[in-house]
Amino acid sequence: MADQKRILMVAVQKPAEALRMASGLTLLDDAVAIAAWGRLPGGSEVAEQMEALEFADVPVAELDRGEDALATLARQIIDNDVVYCV
Incomplete structure (x- = not known):
C-alpha cells in the first residue's frame, strides 16, 4: 500500500470549484487541506x-491577503506533497 499523501487545495479564482x-x-484516503486566498464567498x-x-x-x-x-x-505549499491551485 502506498504512503498517504498530503494534498493542499488552494482556492484562488474559483473557490466553489476548488x-x-x-x-x-x-x-483517496489522503490527507486533504484547503487554503482559501481571501474570504470564501457565500451561497448555496x-x-x-x-x-x-x-x-x-x-x-x-x-x-x-x-x-x-x-x-x-508558502509554508503550507512546502509542507504538502501535492498542491492544486484553482
Whole structure:
C-alpha cells in the first residue's frame, strides 16, 4: 500500500470549484487541506461543499491577503506533497 499523501487545495479564482475538487479528493484516503486566498464567498454551492468537507474533517483556512498570509501559504505549499491551485 502506498504512503498517504498530503494534498493542499488552494482556492484562488474559483473557490466553489476548488471546494468541490477537494471533496472528491477525500475519497483517496489522503490527507486533504484547503487554503482559501481571501474570504470564501457565500451561497448555496459553497455551503454544500463546506458541509461535505466538514463531515470529512478537512481543515479550511481563509487567508487574509496580507504579508503574513503569503508566508503562511508558502509554508503550507512546502509542507504538502501535492498542491492544486484553482
